[in-house]
Amino acid sequence: MELCYSDTTITSSSCPSPLPPLPSPVASPCAACKILRRRCVEKCVLAPYFPPNDPLKFTTAHRIFGASNIIKLLQELPETQRADAVSSMVYEANARLRDPVYGSAGAISQLQNQVNELQQQLAVAQAEIVNMQSQKENLMALICMEKWNNIIPHQHHSYDNGCQTNMSFLDENLGSLWEHVWTQ
Ligand SMILES: [Zn+2]
Numbered sequence: 360m361e362l363c364y365s366d367t368t369i370t371s372s373s374c375p376s377p378l379p380p381l382p383s384p385v386a387s388p389c390a391a392c393k394i395l396r397r398r399c400v401e402k403c404v405l406a407p408y409f410p411p412n413d414p415l416k417f418t419t420a421h422r423i424f425g426a427s428n429i430i431k432l433l434q435e436l437p438e439t440q441r442a443d444a445v446s447s448m449v450y451e452a453n454a455r456l457r458d459p460v461y462g463s464a465g466a467i468s469q470l471q472n473q474v475n476e477l478q479q480q481l482a483v484a485q486a487e488i489v490n491m492q493s494q495k496e497n498l499m500a501l502i503c504m505e506k507w508n509n510i511i512p513h514q515h516h517s518y519d520n521g522c523q524t525n526m527s528f529l530d531e532n533l534g535s536l537w538e539h540v541w542t543q
Contacts, residue, residue, distance in 0.1 A: 383400060383401050384398050384399065384400055384401075385399050385400065385401055385403070385406070387399075387411050388411065389403055389405055389406035389409050389410065389411060390409040390410060390411050390412075390413060390414040390416065390417045391403075391405035391406070391409040391417045391421075391426065391429075392405065392406070393411065393414065394414060394417055394418060394421065395421075395426055404430055404433050404434060405417070405429070405430065405433070407441070407442075408433075408441065408442060408445040409445075416449055419449055419452045419453055419456065420445070420448045420449050420452045422452065422456070423448075423451070423452035423455050423456065424448055424452065429445075429448065432444060432448070433445070450463065451463050454466055
C-alpha cells in the first residue's frame with residue numbers, strides 16, 4: 360500500500376493499483392487532460408501551457424497536430440523553450456484552420472505582398488517629392504529673376520502685373536501637385 364502514493368494527504372484506501380507508484384492527481388485538471396479525458400498529474404507536461412480556463416487553445420492545437428505529437432515535441436524540448444513552442448503550434452494551428460493549404464505561410468506571403476506594394480508606393484511618393492523640390496527651386500529662381508527685373512526703373516510698371524500672374528499660377532500648380540501626391 361505504501362508504494363501507491365507518496366503524497367500523504369491521499370488515503371491509502373483510494374489506491375486503485377499497487378504498482379508502479381503513480382504521481383499525485385491535481386485538484387483541477389489542465390485543459391488538455393480534461394479534453395483528452397485523462398488524469399492530470401502534478402508533473403503533467405501539458406498543464407503549464409494549457410490552463411483549464413482556456414480549453415480552445417488545446418482544442419485548436421490538438422485538431423491540427425494531435426495530442427501525442429504535442430506531448431512528444433514538448434518532451435523533446437528543454438523547459439525554457441516549451442512555452443514558445445506551444446505558442447508557435449497554436450498560431451500555426453489557427454492559421455492552418457483558416458487556410459488549410461498554406462497555413463501561416465499563406466499569411467506570410469500575403470503580408471510580404473503588402474510590404475512590396477507599400478514599398479513601391481513609397482518609392483513613387485519619394486520620387487515625386489524630389490521632383491517637386493526641384494520644381495520649387497526652379498520657381499524660386501524665376502521669382503528672384505522677376506524681382507531683379509522689377510528693380511530696373513524703366514520696366515517697373517509692365518513687370519508688376521506679370522509677376523502677380525506668375526505667382527498665382529505657381530500657387531495653383533503646387534496645390535494640384537500636392538493633391539496628386541497625397542491621393543496616390
Ligand atoms: Zn494535464
